[in-house]
Amino acid sequence: MSTTTLLRALRPSTGSTSILRIRQIPRYYSSKITVGGKEYPTDEYTNLPPHIEACVGRNLHLSPNHPISITRRLIERRFPAPVYKAHNTLSPIVSVQQNFDSLGFPLDHPGRSRTDTYYINEKTVMRTHTSAHQADTFAAGESEGFTIAADVYRRDAIDRSHYPVFHQMEGARMWSRSEVPNGDIAAAVRADLEKLPKHDLVVEDSGPIFHEGNPLQKAHSAEECEAIAAHLKRSLEGVVVEVFGQAKKAAIAAGEAKEDDAPLRVRWIEAYFPFTTPSWELEVLWQGEWLELLGCGVVQQSIPDNAGTPDKVGWAFGVGLERVAMLLFGIPDIRLFWSKDERFLTQFAEGRITKFQSFSKYPPCYKDVAFWLPSSSSSAGGQVAFHENDMMETVRGVAGDLAEDVRLTDEFTHPKSGKKSMCFRINYRSLEKTLTNEETNALHEAVRTALKEKYAVELR
Numbered sequence: 001m002s003t004t005t006l007l008r009a010l011r012p013s014t015g016s017t018s019i020l021r022i023r024q025i026p027r028y029y030s031s032k033i034t035v036g037g038k039e040y041p042t043d044e045y046t047n048l049p050p051h052i053e054a055c056v057g058r059n060l061h062l063s064p065n066h067p068i069s070i071t072r073r074l075i076e077r078r079f080p081a082p083v084y085k086a087h088n089t090l091s092p093i094v095s096v097q098q099n100f101d102s103l104g105f106p107l108d109h110p111g112r113s114r115t116d117t118y119y120i121n122e123k124t125v126m127r128t129h130t131s132a133h134q135a136d137t138f139a140a141g142e143s144e145g146f147t148i149a150a151d152v153y154r155r156d157a158i159d160r161s162h163y164p165v166f167h168q169m170e171g172a173r174m175w176s177r178s179e180v181p182n183g184d185i186a187a188a189v190r191a192d193l194e195k196l197p198k199h200d201l202v203v204e205d206s207g208p209i210f211h212e213g214n215p216l217q218k219a220h221s222a223e224e225c226e227a228i229a230a231h232l233k234r235s236l237e238g239v240v241v242e243v244f245g246q247a248k249k250a251a252i253a254a255g256e257a258k259e260d261d262a263p264l265r266v267r268w269i270e271a272y273f274p275f276t277t278p279s280w281e282l283e284v285l286w287q288g289e290w291l292e293l294l295g296c297g298v299v300q301q302s303i304p305d306n307a308g309t310p311d312k313v314g315w316a317f318g319v320g321l322e323r324v325a326m327l328l329f330g331i332p333d334i335r336l337f338w339s340k341d342e343r344f345l346t347q348f349a350e351g352r353i354t355k356f357q358s359f360s361k362y363p364p365c366y367k368d369v370a371f372w373l374p375s376s377s378s379s380a381g382g383q384v385a386f387h388e389n390d391m392m393e394t395v396r397g398v399a400g401d402l403a404e405d406v407r408l409t410d411e412f413t414h415p416k417s418g419k420k421s422m423c424f425r426i427n428y429r430s431l432e433k434t435l436t437n438e439e440t441n442a443l444h445e446a447v448r449t450a451l452k453e454k455y456a457v458e459l460r
């Protein structure tokens, strides 16, 4: 992309701290960028804006009274030491090798693109998932199993359930062929399965454990795969018992649900991930809806093989913490997790699930912006010069958490000129106060200016 290849010595602004929090969007990066207190060289891949860098080190998952940390601790209870070691302070800055290559992501996987991922430079990214640490953790071999809770970064939509920084927990359990009795993995895994607590969930799991579409790996026998899958599923069903049992209690205490004997229901759905096979997603029936909770599977043998631990086999999973926390605490907007407002922070205490008491029903303010993309960017040739996520980031960059929702409402290509037009509707709403007309107008004007300056769009 032409504008971003121009690496000019223009320092990215760290943003003003006026009440409005209108910020300058940097158009160019200088030759170095500081992330989490360390300097990195920039290049034409660099796309990490200051408002995202500012989230590095907030460590919501480590603040004991924060809902993200309370949720993390709740899940960790199902993965106790010494079998599972908890790693909760791994740096979010990882190599492309760690985040993608080590996990077998194909080179053309959309997740690698600059429209989806924050690059510090060509070789270095903000981790997009906690799976980025799998290979290293296998290689270190400190424990048979582990959990990794951390902040992860993705360019994405703006709405009440998406935020460019969120939290995940990874978990894995491996068995070593050279350490289990007689090298019999299947027997060892089955013995460990017997030790897991039983539960009274209703589980729907209809398909075969593996088949052509969700295949067994060459390196595993059918018996091994079946045992590992059974251990994986029982372990994760235990997470549902822990988390949703608590959620149900909290809902009953808040008068939102009745004490009934309807047991919790879950179902296993086949899935695909580059780093597991067979793979599944676990869904939970919650307040009448099936919720996708996590992804998991039998670890692709190439990962431990390449990490220098070829005799290990096992399973892994990944779960998003915001999703679970929103449901546990009744938090309606993902921006709230980042709030520094005492009215939010003082509501929660370590080890307790309590319903969020809303303090902010401030009015929304919708504003539209329509523009023509520069003609070069609508021409054919495969290069996307303006991606919806560029819009999201521009708005988030200028308005920060005052932007609640951004939607593409119209898009068309002019039949004669071939030029492409886009129209977005932005909802400005503070979680903390009523925005005045002047304030929203100023925000919106700043968004328009940023679009014009950064992407050379023609405002309509």
Ligand code: DAH
Binding pocket: 128, 129, 130, 131, 170, 171, 273, 275, 276, 294, 295, 296, 297, 316, 317, 318, 319
């Ligand atoms: N990394 C995946 C994601 O971010 C989640 C995931 C799926 C992690 C399956 C795993 C796994 O370890 O086995 O969507």
